Amino acid sequence: MNIHILGICGTLMGSIAILAKETGAQVSGSDEHIYPPMSDQLQAAGIEIYEGYSDTSVPEGTDLVILGNAGLGRGNPAVEHLLRHNIPFISGAEWLGTYLLRDRWVIAIAGTHGKTTTASMVAWILDYAGMEPGYLIGGVPQNFSVSSRNGSHPFFVIEADEYDTSYFDRRSKFLHYFPQTLVMNNLEFDHADIFDTLEDIKRQFHQLVRTVPEHGLIIHPNDDVNLLDVLDRGCWTETQTFLAKPLDSHHPSVNKAEQLPQSDLSITSTSDDFSRFTVTSNGYELMVHWNLRGRHNLHNALAALSAARHAGVPLATGCAALCEFSGVKRRMEIIYENQDVVVYDDFAHHPTAIESDLDGLRRSLQTDDLLIAVIEPASHTMRSGIHQRELTAATAAADHTLWLEPANIGWDMQTLVSHRSHVHSTPREIINHLDTLFKGSTRRCHIALMSNGSFQNLREDLSAHLS
Structure with missing residues (x-):
């Protein structure tokens, strides 16, 4: 199949290009702005890139166009060319869901913060355990050389973004992924250009909850009042919780839920800079000593360990992997x-x-x-x-x-x-x-x-x- 990608130098679309190439497709792409690091990754993969958008952007013989989101709507000359000549096109998120993820065990990492870091942790833990997962991450994990790879079946780790899919599909991207394992890391108001209120975002997250099968798993912190509200609207899947910080009687989630469920995974002790911490599960304790800092990364670590454990990685192996986790570019x-x-x-x-x-x-x-x-x-x-x-x-x-x-x-x-x-x-x-x-x-x-x-x-x- 000959695939052309409009917006190929964006993080998501460039990663999709590499994945499509790995499946055996002939891939090319166009973008207004061609710049590293994505342009370097694409050129290393042998993918030809054309600069700018016009009615000649799509090469002759293209079977399918994958359409990015940024600046690619009505009025764009390349988009108008697709519509004028009835050339088949699809959004990036839909291509992933239809052509790449359909037969995979998808581990999706959603939330306002920490998606890139947590997805990178999960991919690294599975890789450390010898599972060779596929992954698509909206950044460059320091433990890997590229931001995406197809990997071996069945596991595929994906950063699941709530931003809309394309100019013709205003649903959140993550609604195309249908995960077996879903991490909802946190939820706050963001993306004011497409969401008017926090309630709008909660509705999209509840739609995501509705896509997880009964035999799957939804992982979330037990102290996030917005996620608890989302799950209260209906959940048909087993849930597991984690807690990276101690609670007191003034915590808003305690006031809302009166009594929080016991966490399946928690932190019981830390160093002052959070470079060392103890993970506890059912009375079993393991120490992690790593290069990351900040309480928020303890939160991300527990989410990642929970997701990896659902995929079959023992907790001890997950903690050992985190000791060798190098972080993500552009995260401190x-x-x-x-x-x-x-x-x-x-x-x-x-x-x-x-x-x-x-x-x-x-x-x-x-x-x-x-x-x-x-x-x-x-x-x-x-x-x-x-x-x-x-x-x-x-x-x-x-x-x-x-x-x-x-x-x-x-x-x-x-x-x-x-x-x-x-x-x-x-x-x-x-x-x-x-x-x-x-x-x-x-x-x-x-x-x-x-x-x-x-x-x-x-x-x-x-x-x-x-x-």
Whole structure:
């Protein structure tokens, strides 16, 4: 089969291209923006890429077009060409569900936060156990060289996104995957460009619950009030729970449910920076010592261990695998370091993720180290201002916070200004301010660059400046 992919350099579509190639299809693709790391992965796989969209984007002899989501709607010349000439096309998520996942044991990782990291953990645990799983992950796992592979039957680990499927299918992508094992990691409001309220997202998550077979398993934290609400609407599948933090009588989930079910997997002790922790199940305790930091990663670890255990991996093997888990690119990834300064690249773009990532980093530093958060509120939800009241508290672990104001911001970022928080309009202003903070300081400085956007090339400019 000859397949052409529109939007091939996006994380999902590029990963689909590699998977389609592994199934034996002839694959090519087009995109407006061709850039690493995805372009490098595609070229290494022998996939030809064409730049731009036009009515000649789809090569002659193409049997099926797989259509991405970003910028690929009515009015796009390539899309209009498909419709005009009745060329068969399908969304990326539907192609996965129809052509790749139908006969697989799908392990789907859903939730507002931690999908990429948790999916990477599950794939690594299964691989460590010798199962050679397939996987599709919306990032680059450090334990693997690529973001997707077909693997061996039956297991396939997929990052299950609640974002809509395509211009012609507004359902969440994860409704196409039909998992045997479903992890719902957490649930908060996000994606304000397609969801008006948290209730809209809950409805999509309940639709996902309805796709898991009776003999499958749904894994969730027992202290997430929004997920408990979703499951209260009807669940036809066995559930298992985990808990990564102690509860007290003031916890909102306790107030809602009066008494939480006992967790099937829990954390009983941790080091201050969460690099060591003890996993407990039915009185059985195992220690994990790994390179990750932050309480949120304990949460992700328990979810991953639970999913892997459902696939047949003993808990001891799962914990041993986590001790060798290297993380994911752009999740507090060190991109520059000298004796005075360390620069981290982080994907956090929601107050909850910003807070947990900064707290985790702070706990790993020396007492007198300086922590500076540099944040670009680039996502649609952040630019809309929905979370603006939460941002100051989210950055409490940082000594200083510098904000890079994006274009088309929907609120006044000057409301964030204080003696330790400043707003800038260009990367050069950020770099100049950092120079001022460095000047005369004897403290080792840690700079966390936090955004899911381009950062107006700040990552590269700052690394070059420091060099």
